[in-house]
Amino acid sequence: MSKLPLKLLMAGGAFFAVTFTVYFFNLDMKLTSKIEPLLIKHYDTMPRNTYL
Amino acid sequence: MAKEIGKDRLGDFFAEGSRVRSRREWRGLKDTLYDYSRWLGIMFTLAKFVAKPRNVKAMFRYRWMANYLAVPMMVDRHTQGLRGEYLRICHIEQDLIIEDVAKLLDSLFRGDRRIGNDEEFSKKVVLVDENEMTAVMMGFPTLKGLSRETPSTYISVLLNQRAACHYIDVAQQFGLAGDVCPMPEAEAGVSIDDDAPVLGACAIQCNTTCDGSMLGNGVISMRLELKDGIPCFQLAAPLRHREDDVQEYAAQEIRNAIAFIEDKTGEKWDWNYYFECAKRVNIATKNRLNWLEMNKTDYPQVFGSNLALYTETNYMAICGKVPAFVKADEKITALAEQAYKAKKRAAKEYRHRAIVWGVQSHFYMDFLAWLLNCWGIVPLTDMLSMVSTRELVEEDTPENREQAYYDMAWLTENMIMRNRTHGGYKVLLDELWEFCEEFNADMVILWEHMSCKALDGMHGQFEAKAREHGIHLVWVSHDLFDPRVVSRQGVREQINNYMRTVMREEPLDPTLEVLPDEESW
Numbered sequence: 001m002s003k004l005p006l007k008l009l010m011a012g013g014a015f016f017a018v019t020f021t022v023y024f025f026n027l028d029m030k031l032t033s034k035i036e037p038l039l040i041k042h043y044d045t046m047p048r049n050t051y052l
Numbered sequence: 053m054a055k056e057i058g059k060d061r062l063g064d065f066f067a068e069g070s071r072v073r074s075r076r077e078w079r080g081l082k083d084t085l086y087d088y089s090r091w092l093g094i095m096f097t098l099a100k101f102v103a104k105p106r107n108v109k110a111m112f113r114y115r116w117m118a119n120y121l122a123v124p125m126m127v128d129r130h131t132q133g134l135r136g137e138y139l140r141i142c143h144i145e146q147d148l149i150i151e152d153v154a155k156l157l158d159s160l161f162r163g164d165r166r167i168g169n170d171e172e173f174s175k176k177v178v179l180v181d182e183n184e185m186t187a188v189m190m191g192f193p194t195l196k197g198l199s200r201e202t203p204s205t206y207i208s209v210l211l212n213q214r215a216a217c218h219y220i221d222v223a224q225q226f227g228l229a230g231d232v233c234p235m236p237e238a239e240a241g242v243s244i245d246d247d248a249p250v251l252g253a254c255a256i257q258c259n260t261t262c263d264g265s266m267l268g269n270g271v272i273s274m275r276l277e278l279k280d281g282i283p284c285f286q287l288a289a290p291l292r293h294r295e296d297d298v299q300e301y302a303a304q305e306i307r308n309a310i311a312f313i314e315d316k317t318g319e320k321w322d323w324n325y326y327f328e329c330a331k332r333v334n335i336a337t338k339n340r341l342n343w344l345e346m347n348k349t350d351y352p353q354v355f356g357s358n359l360a361l362y363t364e365t366n367y368m369a370i371c372g373k374v375p376a377f378v379k380a381d382e383k384i385t386a387l388a389e390q391a392y393k394a395k396k397r398a399a400k401e402y403r404h405r406a407i408v409w410g411v412q413s414h415f416y417m418d419f420l421a422w423l424l425n426c427w428g429i430v431p432l433t434d435m436l437s438m439v440s441t442r443e444l445v446e447e448d449t450p451e452n453r454e455q456a457y458y459d460m461a462w463l464t465e466n467m468i469m470r471n472r473t474h475g476g477y478k479v480l481l482d483e484l485w486e487f488c489e490e491f492n493a494d495m496v497i498l499w500e501h502m503s504c505k506a507l508d509g510m511h512g513q514f515e516a517k518a519r520e521h522g523i524h525l526v527w528v529s530h531d532l533f534d535p536r537v538v539s540r541q542g543v544r545e546q547i548n549n550y551m552r553t554v555m556r557e558e559p560l561d562p563t564l565e566v567l568p569d570e571e572s573w
Contacts, residue, residue, distance in 0.1 A: 023088050025075050028095070032121035033071035033573070043115040048246040052226045052271065 055080025057135050058400025062425055063563025069571050072125060083135050090143045094124055094150055101154045106168045110161040114247055119208040119215045120157075122573040123150060126211050129418040130357050133425045137391040138398045141354060141384050145362040148380050152365070157203050159196055163251035178313055179255035179282065182206050182239065183265060185467045186371045187460040188256060188287070188309045190333075191326035195319055200248045201239045202369060206414070209238075209533050210361075212573045213415035213540065216533040219245060228267060233503045234533035235414070236268030243272045254316035255284040256309055260470045262506060285312040291474045293465035302461035323448055326456060329372030330444040333463075336366050337441060339381040343388060347432045348491050351395050353388035356420035356431045360412070363437040364468050371463065401560055403428035404524070407487050409435045410499030410507055411469060413530035416540045423497065426544075426564035427551050432491045435499075436468045438483075473506040480506070481513050485521050495524040497547070501532050526550045540569055 022028055054060050055078075065073040076091075078084055101107050111117045127146045134142055161167040163174035176194060180186050182201035189197035208215035216234060219241030224230050226244055228237060242248050255276055257269045273284040287309050290298035310321055340363060343354035362384075370377050408420065408431045423429040444459040445452040465471070472480045488496065498514060501507060518525035528546050531537035548565055551557050559565050 019092060020088060023076060023091050024078075026073055029072040029122070029125050036071070036118055036121055039111075039118040039121075040115075042112065043118070046113075050222070050245050052244055 054078070055083070055135075056400075057133070057398065058425075058560065060133065060561075061563040062132055062561055063565075063567055066567050066569055066572070068568040070568075071571060071573050073128065073572075076128060077132070079135055079139070083139055087131065087139065087143075090127075090147060091124060093147060094127060097147075097151055097154055098123060101158065104158065106161050107158060110157070110164070110167050110249075113166060114204070114249070115218065115245075116204045116208045116215060116242065116247065119212040119573075122211040125573055130361070130421060132418065132421050134398065134421075137353070137387040137396065138358070141358050141387050144380050144383050144387075145358060148376060149361070149365050152369070152374065152376075153203060153207055156198060156369075159198055160200060160203070160249045160251065163198075164249035165251060167249070174251040175253050176317065176319075177252040178317065179252040179276070181256070181258050181260070181265075181269070183235075183260045183368075183467065183469070184256070184258040184287075185368055185463040186373070187463040188306060188313065190329040190372055190460065191310070191321040191323065192313065192317075192319055193322055193325040195313070195317055197373075198252070199369065201242070204242045204248060205235065205238045205533070209414040210417055213535045216241075216415075217536060219247075220534055223271075228271070231503055232264035232267055233262055233501070234264075234531060236262075236264040238533055240268040240271040243275050248272075250280050250282075252282050254313065255282055256287055256313070257284055258287045258464065258467070259289060260467050261473055262504065264503065283312075283316055285309055287464065289461070289465045289467075289470075293471065293475050294479065299458060299461065302465055303457040306457050306460045306464065323453060323456075327446050327448050327452075330456070330459065331446045332372035332375065332378050333367075334443050334446060335378050336370075336372070336381055337443065339385050340366075340437070341441060342385060344433060344437075346388060346392050349392075351392050351397065352430060352432055353391050353396075354384060355433065356398075356424060357417055359437050360408075360420065360434050361417060363439060367439055367463075368468055399424045399428060399430075399560070401428045402430050403557070403560075404495045405430050405432055405491065405493045406495040406497050407432060407434070407484065407491060407493045408497045408499065409484050410528075411473070411501040411504050411532065412436070412499050413501070413528075413532055413535075413538075413543060415533060415535045416530070416543055419528075419540075419543060422544065422564060423547065425561055426559050427547065427557070428560045429495065429497070429547075431497065432493060433487070435472050435484075438487065439468050439471060440466050473504065477510065477513065481510055481517065484514075485517055485523070488521065488523055493523070495526065497526050497528060500527050500529045502529055502537070503531060524550075524554070540572075541567060 131142050162170050163177050177196045177198050180197045180199050182199045186197050216238035219238040220234050222245045223237045223241035276282040276284055287305055290302050292298055346353045347355050366377055406429050420431045423431055445455045528543055529538055530543055
């Protein structure tokens with residue numbers, strides 16, 4: 001019974017450590033800035049019905 | 053890394069050629085944990101959004117969706133340097149706007165013929181302009197008034213300074229004039245480039261805010277009506293909106309727009325819902341006036357982008373239809389009053405009290421935070437926040453039902469920006485100096501949007517009046533949506549030059565004076 005809160009506490013601690021590191025070092029934005037050029041490349045090759 | 057306001061060197065977070073900042077701020081334990089918890093909340097909102105396959109499909113279909121990768125960074129830009137109540141006010145606003153835009157995107161893609169193709173839902177959608185008070189939707193509880201331009205262009209440029217460049221180029225490749233406002237031009241570019249979601253029973257376009265907006269509406273409505281089969285109503289609000297003799301015409305335009313929506317959707321106007329929304333608009337006005345009163349004192353509380361971006365959203369897109377904004381208003385007021393009583397300030401030094409006038413550059417909305425952090429210039433209020441102050445009728449009586457058409461017409465005529473760029477020199481020029489006196493301002497930061505003819509025509513008049521009133525007038529030229537014409541540093545240089553050469557002052561935070569953010573989102 002006492003192991004469950006301990007596990008929860010450890011999981012919570014690990015979640016905090018990982019997400020706070022991502023938050024503080026702006027790793028989320030650093031990752032998404034790498035995705036953007038790939039998306040732009042994809043949009044550039046899409047067929048479109050472009051007209052006025 | 054500092055807990056105290058103004059101790060950080062905020063410019064150190066920028067790196068040459070980088071899209072993003074090196075890290076987030078340390079604001080002391082309490083404020084950092086608060087900011088982190090709000091960041092987690094934003095991540096949760098984004099995760100909920102991408103959990104729906106149709107939204108992922110839309111991400112790969114629409115070029116402007118790539119800008120939404122930068123959502124957390126937009127919030128970081130507006131919270132820079134903030135602590136305590138100011139940080140919390142900013143998050144209450146920004147997080148709510150993010151949630152609201154996520155819902156807007158989700159609804160657009162649900163009805164979009166290319167993505168979700170929910171035909172029953174689409175029949176309940178009325179497309180509205182981005183630059184339009186959505187007052188005519190205040191009596192249709194079962195309909196959804198959705199703007200395609202808000203997420204594709206307006207929000208996109210707040211997220212990524214270069215978001216509109218592709219669409220501006222597309223419009224100009226098809227021969228559209230290059231010297232009109234890049235906002236409607238980019239909106240037209242989205243339509244030409246086949247990059248706008250296709251949905252809705254009908255659309256309401258409005259003749260706001262300028263010749264460029266007429267250009268954009270023409271191009272967009274042609275595609276909507278002729279290709280997509282979506283009928284459009286052109287809501288033509290009068291130009292001289294302060295004159296009594298145009299008000300009956302303006303009210304009739306509202307009646308016509310409502311009749312058009314009823315005809316195309318089969319829904320009926322609901323007065324109960326209208327008066328509910330009117331009450332909420334009045335609450336928003338009451339709170340905003342309270343914030344403006346505080347800003348007239350030595351301890352302004354809700355100002356800068358905390359005032360500007362929120363006011364635009366609350367009046368134009370929301371217009372009383374979303375109860376969550378009332379709760380946000382109340383929380384903001386409580387925080388502002390708490391900080392006011394404690395005589396708190398958002399920066400270590402307030403050197404100048406400024407009114408920010410003109411149409412601000414959307415690719416550099418966080419300029420207001422920069423003014424405060426770099427030079428100690430307090431942007432007390434801005435032109436776009438000086439919107440409706442009138443109380444709408446909110447009790448359902450036969451007389452008030454008639455008055456309600458005039459109230460909706462008033463809101464539409466006085467759409468943010470339109471209420472100053474239309475209506476003549478009195479609303480654009482004369483009232484500025486009245487506000488300077490009311491707010492005890494010693495400086496005007498005048499955004500000169502070079503494609504906005506209504507503003508540019510008054511250049512000399514502004515200078516003459518500023519001299520007459522003994523007010524420091526600082527011009528800031530820009531091209532609204534196009535940072536290739538005037539960059540963010542180009543904007544900053546204009547202030548830097550004035551502050552150094554005319555005012556002979558040194559910056560509060562010298563690391564902010566020149567920033568390598570040319571490639572930044």
